[in-house]
Amino acid sequence: MRVAAWLGASGWSRGVEPVGKATGRLRLFALLLLLTLVAAACGGGGGESGDESAGGTEGATGGAGGSEVTSCEGDDAEAEVLVWGSRDYYLPPDQFEGLMEEFPNLTISTDVQSNDDILEQLQRMKDAGQKMPDIVHDDTFLVEAYKEAGVVSPIDDLMAVWEQEEPEQYEAILPITWEENQYDDQTYGMAIMSNYDIVYYNTPWFEEAGIEPPFETFDDLYQAMVKMKESRPDSIPLTVQALAGEGVTTFKTVGSAMGVPFEGAVPDLQSEAGLELIEFFQNAQSDELLPPEAISWGESEARAAFIRGDADLIMDGITVAADFNEVGDFTYPEDWQTTVLPTQTDSTEGERITSARTWMLTPDAQNRCAALDVLQYIADKDVLLDTLEGGAVPMRHTEAVDDPRMQEILPLFTDELKDTYLEAGTVPAGLNSGEVEEVLEQLWGEIVTGTDASAQELADKYQPQLDEL
Amino acid sequence: MTAVTAKRASHPQTPRRKKKTNRDGPGSNALIGHSKWVPYLFSAPSIIAVAAMLAFPVLYGVYKSLYRAPRFGADQEFVGLGNYVDMFKSPEFLDSLTKTAIFVTGCIVVGTTLGLLFAFALNRVLKRLRFLRAVTIAPYIISNVAAAVMFRILFNTEFGMLNRTIEFFGLDGPRWLSTPALAMVVVILAQVWTDLPLTILLLLGGLQSIDSSYLDAALVDGATGWKRAWHLSIPLIAPQLMISIVWLSYSTLTGLGVVLALTGGGPLKATHTLPMDMYSTAFQSLKMNEALAIATFLLVLNAVLTLMFVRFSRRYEVAA
Numbered sequence: 001m002r003v004a005a006w007l008g009a010s011g012w013s014r015g016v017e018p019v020g021k022a023t024g025r026l027r028l029f030a031l032l033l034l035l036t037l038v039a040a041a042c043g044g045g046g047g048e049s050g051d052e053s054a055g056g057t058e059g060a061t062g063g064a065g066g067s068e069v070t071s072c073e074g075d076d077a078e079a080e081v082l083v084w085g086s087r088d089y090y091l092p093p094d095q096f097e098g099l100m101e102e103f104p105n106l107t108i109s110t111d112v113q114s115n116d117d118i119l120e121q122l123q124r125m126k127d128a129g130q131k132m133p134d135i136v137h138d139d140t141f142l143v144e145a146y147k148e149a150g151v152v153s154p155i156d157d158l159m160a161v162w163e164q165e166e167p168e169q170y171e172a173i174l175p176i177t178w179e180e181n182q183y184d185d186q187t188y189g190m191a192i193m194s195n196y197d198i199v200y201y202n203t204p205w206f207e208e209a210g211i212e213p214p215f216e217t218f219d220d221l222y223q224a225m226v227k228m229k230e231s232r233p234d235s236i237p238l239t240v241q242a243l244a245g246e247g248v249t250t251f252k253t254v255g256s257a258m259g260v261p262f263e264g265a266v267p268d269l270q271s272e273a274g275l276e277l278i279e280f281f282q283n284a285q286s287d288e289l290l291p292p293e294a295i296s297w298g299e300s301e302a303r304a305a306f307i308r309g310d311a312d313l314i315m316d317g318i319t320v321a322a323d324f325n326e327v328g329d330f331t332y333p334e335d336w337q338t339t340v341l342p343t344q345t346d347s348t349e350g351e352r353i354t355s356a357r358t359w360m361l362t363p364d365a366q367n368r369c370a371a372l373d374v375l376q377y378i379a380d381k382d383v384l385l386d387t388l389e390g391g392a393v394p395m396r397h398t399e400a401v402d403d404p405r406m407q408e409i410l411p412l413f414t415d416e417l418k419d420t421y422l423e424a425g426t427v428p429a430g431l432n433s434g435e436v437e438e439v440l441e442q443l444w445g446e447i448v449t450g451t452d453a454s455a456q457e458l459a460d461k462y463q464p465q466l467d468e469l
Numbered sequence: 470m471t472a473v474t475a476k477r478a479s480h481p482q483t484p485r486r487k488k489k490t491n492r493d494g495p496g497s498n499a500l501i502g503h504s505k506w507v508p509y510l511f512s513a514p515s516i517i518a519v520a521a522m523l524a525f526p527v528l529y530g531v532y533k534s535l536y537r538a539p540r541f542g543a544d545q546e547f548v549g550l551g552n553y554v555d556m557f558k559s560p561e562f563l564d565s566l567t568k569t570a571i572f573v574t575g576c577i578v579v580g581t582t583l584g585l586l587f588a589f590a591l592n593r594v595l596k597r598l599r600f601l602r603a604v605t606i607a608p609y610i611i612s613n614v615a616a617a618v619m620f621r622i623l624f625n626t627e628f629g630m631l632n633r634t635i636e637f638f639g640l641d642g643p644r645w646l647s648t649p650a651l652a653m654v655v656v657i658l659a660q661v662w663t664d665l666p667l668t669i670l671l672l673l674g675g676l677q678s679i680d681s682s683y684l685d686a687a688l689v690d691g692a693t694g695w696k697r698a699w700h701l702s703i704p705l706i707a708p709q710l711m712i713s714i715v716w717l718s719y720s721t722l723t724g725l726g727v728v729l730a731l732t733g734g735g736p737l738k739a740t741h742t743l744p745m746d747m748y749s750t751a752f753q754s755l756k757m758n759e760a761l762a763i764a765t766f767l768l769v770l771n772a773v774l775t776l777m778f779v780r781f782s783r784r785y786e787v788a789a
Contacts, residue, residue, distance in 0.1 A: 117752065123542055145755060149542025244735030245749075293626045295736040296646030301625065310627060431540050434753040445737045449647065 068157040072369035073165060079370035080107045082133040086357060088112045089391035090137060090193065092383045099377040106370055122151040122362065134365035135374055140191045140356040141265070141429030143181050147188050148431065152360040154186035158372045166376060173379060174396035180426045181358050192379050194356035195317040195393045196421050197253040198338045200324070202312050205232060206337075213339035214416065218258060218280055221342055225289045228312045237289040239311035242448040243298040248440045249355070250315050252428065254280070257341045259350030264430025266466045267440075269459035273348040278455040280345075281447045295448045306336075315341070317355075319393045321412055338412045340420045354424040356396075385409065394421060432469040439465045527768065534761035541755035552762035562763070564738065565746040568653070569722065572742050573774075575657040576664070576721040577714055583661065584668035584713060589698060591669065592676040602673065609666035617730035620659040621646070649739030652732050656740045660727045664720050668713045675709030676702060711782035718774050723767060743767055 085091040092098075096108040111133070113121065118138050125132050132151065146152040159178065163170045173192065181189040199221075201213065206224075209231035215221040225237035240250045252267070258280070259273040268274050284290040294302070303320060305311040307327050321338070324330060343350050359378060365371045377383055381403065384395040389409045394401065401418055413421075430436070443462045451458070509516075534552055536545040556562050591602050608616065623629050624645035632642025645651050679702060687697050703710070725744040728734060734741035734749070741749075743763060751760035 119541070119755075120752070120757075145541050148540055151542070242735075243733050244738070244741075245729065245733030245753075293644055293647045296621075296626070296644075296652070296732065298621075298733075301621075301627075305627065308628070434755055438749060438753055441735075442738070445735060449736060 067368070069161055069368050069372075070157070071165070072161050072372055076103065076105050077367070078105045078107075079367040080109070081135065081365070081367070081370050081374055083108060083110045083374060084118060084133045084136045085110060085112045086116070086118060086137045086139075087114055090357060090387065092378060093386050093390040094383075096374065096377060098383070099373060103373060106373060108374060119146055119149065119151070122146070123149050126151055132362040132364040134367075134371055135359060135361055137357055137359050140180050140189075140194075140358045141427055141433045143188050143358050143360065144183055144429070144431050146360060147183050151362055152188050153363045153365070154188055155190070155361055155375075156187050158361075158368060158375065159187060161369075161372060162376065169376065169379065169381075172381070172397050172399045174398065174422065176426065177396045180356060181360075189358035189360035190375055190379065191356035191358040192384070192397065193387070193393050193395050194354035194424075195319055196352075196354045196417075196424065197249065197315055197317055198340055198417065200306060200314045200316060200320070200336055200338050202306075202309065203333060203335055203337050205235070205312055208232075213337075215339065215342045217342050217344045217346070218254075218276075219346060222280065222284070222289075225284065225313065226287065229287070229289055232312065235309075236291050236305060236311040237313060238284055239297075239302045239305050239314040240290065240294050240448070241297050241299050241302045242295045242444055243301075244441055244445070246298050248437055248444045249317075251277075251281075251440060251444050253315070253353060254341065255350075256353045256425070256428065257343050257350045258345050259343075259348035262428035265428050265433040265436040266430070266469065267428070269443075269463045269466070270456075273345065273350065274459055275455045276345050276348065278443075278447065278458055282451075282455060282458075285447060285450050290448065292449045295445055317393070318410075318413075318417075319391070321410065322391055332412055338414075338417065340417060352420055352424045353427050354421065355427045396422075398422070435469045436466060439469070530761045531765050531768075533758055534765050535758075537758050538756075541757070545758065552759050553766070556759070556762050556766065561738075561741075562746060565741050565743050568738075568740060569742045571653060572657060572660070572728075572740070573718060573721045575653070576660050577717050579657060580661045580664055580668055580717045580721075581710070581714060583665060584672050585703070585710075587665070587669045588672035588676055589702075591673050605669050606666045608662050611663070613660075613663045613724070613726040614730045616663050617659055617727045620655060620662070620727075621731055624655050646732060647736050649736055652736055652739050656728055656731055659731055660721055660724055663727060664717055667716060671709045671713045671716070672706060675706030679705050707782060711778055714782075715775050715778050718778065719771055722771055722774070743770075 083091070083096070091110055091112070095110055100106055100108055116138075118136050119142060122132050122136065126149075136152075138146070143152070159170075173190075177191050178187045180191050181187055199213070199215075201211075205228065206213070209224075209227045211224045211227055213224075215224060228235065228237040241247075255267055255274070255277045256262070258277050260277055261268045261271055261273070267277075269278065281290060285292070297305070299316070299320075302311075302314060303316065303323065306314040307324065307330055318338075321332070324336060325332065330336065341352055343352060359375060361368070361371050378387075379397065381397060381400045384397055384400045385403060385405045388394065388406075394406075394410070394413065400406065401413070401422065406413055439462055443458060446453070446458065453461070533545075535547060535549055537548045537552060538545045587605065591605065594601055623631055626632055626642065626644045626647065629642075629645070631645070635642040643651055645655050683701060683705070684697065687701050692700065723744055724742075725748055728740055728742055728745050729748065732740045734745040744767070747760050747763040747767070750756050750763060
């Protein structure tokens, strides 16, 4: 009654002086606001600690949600596994039907979350105490963030069982598949397929200009672009993507190939190789080999320029070959061919890198043997080739890349490409990868649009910003 | 002050006395109609539902903006207004705020001007051409991301239709999306294109509700064309004009899709508006609490702008 009176309810509050209508409303609003804030405060408790577990996320950071396994032989218990793929073409084309036929007690459901927000979704599910999917898929450079958020569990026990029970398949998988996902001596996923940035060039125009790839050094590549400009003045010798938000993959890939030292995701721009990297693109811009319009080019514009014949050369992922093949009158190898990036400058030497996506187990994957079955199925040689045929990228699997089907599916995967792919390193990554990309995007933008600043001045301007991250 | 409120002010006791009489009267309901509390009691389920659905997420967002985590998913610590202080100290944020001011102002000016022009035109179309009124809604049913992609193709320097047309006349087309100032113009045009249908419909509705006798009287007095529109029609549709400006202001201040898909905030952050800043802080830098601080600021800014427009509109109505 007192509350009613306080709110201005005169009829229910005898003996209490009624308050004004406006005051009553104001107080009611204040009460509602207070209640909502209290509810918010109570609801927010779960999200304040990354180490707190909610629902089925127990032991998220330390170990596995399900018990660690030492053997999966004879395990035919009923199990349901939910798999979230980051792109439809990374999932086996049969949606695991082959595996479910082999293990009738296993039910696998799949979902594609292509909005690049799986990490945020898992964090939200964890905070809300909801059950997360069992297996998720995302960019490998984000694995550390997943680990720190406590939404993935280590898979070292499964790897040990795999090695023990299926040694042949395990041996065929390249060590980088696991190494790329190792933090604090624990492995957090399997990066079995990876994209590989290569150089695509227009075959007849290169022949016309007398250019013969591959290129030993970046100077050779630069001279080839200069020749192209002389041979076809109206064409664009180098096409890149510099649209904000599209990432700076080309810049980082070429940086690695030139030998720029990275500390986590942060490049050392002031190093000798760092300065050469900036100079390479600055010179290309000032010599009109790289158009300033590229600042507004996403992957569609850059690829369209190459397909239309406006551009002589493009640096892009190997997966793009499938898109080029779909274009009529633009066939491999008559109209276009590929070669690998050089790894040497006059004074430095670097390494080629591949950018992978990792399959990870969440702490809610209670049936770890069933999860292992799913991982093994994904990494099966034939399934990998089927997935590649469906539009995915090459695999870190020695038997699969040597299989004759590989050449049928991806004819451009020549021995040269294969050898360098198998030796390639990983994309420099860290927890601050996103922030680093933002800064590099600014630098990349300045280079592409043209600037009066020297390479040293640019490096001195951006390196402190990078070091702060 | 209206007549009703003036009467209430001069007789403040009247309503209370009347209620007392009713409560004691025969056959009266002791609950309904006597207590100020009862309507609130009966409305409580709806109020609670609405509060839970609408207010809670907003307040939860505000609450979480007072925390900070050293990295995504790590322990969050209470920092009070720390995120807001850092936000206002950040040159990037202030730059985004400037870009947002240009973007919102541009959209309101261009959107309202075009909206008025189209509304007047559609108001006068012949019966046979009235299908055009339905056609104007088309941009509204197209996703703004799709619209942005369409504009990206249209304004492409190399193969965009606009530059191809300019080249046809022997001129070089500008680099629309790679020149910072022009990129902002394109983004404003694309955003206006997606928001224009509602503006037109609102203003057209207002124009059609004007009593024709006013217009006829103005005509008799010799006011035609521009004079009649400026001195009669526009003041009479001031409420609709205000709603459309509030709508444009809200839509552009929070609009992300067009900018994200058209320029990604570039070139060189020329179109990096506050929603873009919020998006990149949340999904690129993975700083959720800091992004919530920007979201809260946007919320407040929206409320302030809306109140400002409403106040301005009332003053204009009185003046009119």
